[in-house]
Amino acid sequence: MRVIAGTHRGRRLYGPRTLALRPTSDRVREALFSILGHRLRNSRFLDLYAGTGAVGIEAVSRGVEHVTSVESHRDALKLLRQNLELCHIGDEIAVLSQTVQQFLNHPDQWHGPYDIVFADPPYAEASELPSLLAEPRTDDLFALGAWLIIEHAAKTALPVSLGCTQFLRRYCYGDTVLSLYFRPHIVPA
Numbered sequence: 001m002r003v004i005a006g007t008h009r010g011r012r013l014y015g016p017r018t019l020a021l022r023p024t025s026d027r028v029r030e031a032l033f034s035i036l037g038h039r040l041r042n043s044r045f046l047d048l049y050a051g052t053g054a055v056g057i058e059a060v061s062r063g064v065e066h067v068t069s070v071e072s073h074r075d076a077l078k079l080l081r082q083n084l085e086l087c088h089i090g091d092e093i094a095v096l097s098q099t100v101q102q103f104l105n106h107p108d109q110w111h112g113p114y115d116i117v118f119a120d121p122p123y124a125e126a127s128e129l130p131s132l133l134a135e136p137r138t139d140d141l142f143a144l145g146a147w148l149i150i151e152h153a154a155k156t157a158l159p160v161s162l163g164c165t166q167f168l169r170r171y172c173y174g175d176t177v178l179s180l181y182f183r184p185h186i187v188p189a
Helices: 026-039 054-061 074-086 100-104 123-133 136-141
Strands: 044-048 066-071 093-097 114-119 142-153 165-173 176-182
Touching: 026 054, 026 114, 026 142, 026 165, 026 176, 044 054, 054 066, 054 074, 054 093, 066 074, 074 093, 100 123, 100 136, 123 142, 136 142, 142 165
Parallel strands: 044 066, 044 114, 066 093, 114 142
Antiparallel strands: 142 176, 165 176
């Protein structure tokens, strides 16, 4: 794994030695950041199921103002912290060692609202994410006009709306899909 572009371009990152973790491939990560394009500069980014931290590090490398990384897997957290140290990243990324559900249940820990929310749950858990994000309290996670991108298996069907966000587009990369949602700029009355 490596950082693809930006200030940390070319930096090799620590990756998992076992199949228990499935980091976002360089190809899909490159596609993700192409999709996000100009939205990155000075934005607030939430990385749910952060894994090794590669997506959050790439976001900082490309000009994101702040990243909140949420991860509960012990081995992934170790790799994430090693990668932050390797890239000399400090305050730009806040690492929260907890499950996504615990994070969503504690709005006092949020550093939002976020302009971009990326979620890469274990593929077996992707179907649980809609119910977590459907809670009314999660609306405060998203800035007006925010984008939500979920990485999931191609066979996983997601609903047309998740909380305050609406489905926009699906990008396919073999067995991996990035589903893009957005929060409208105008809040319905």
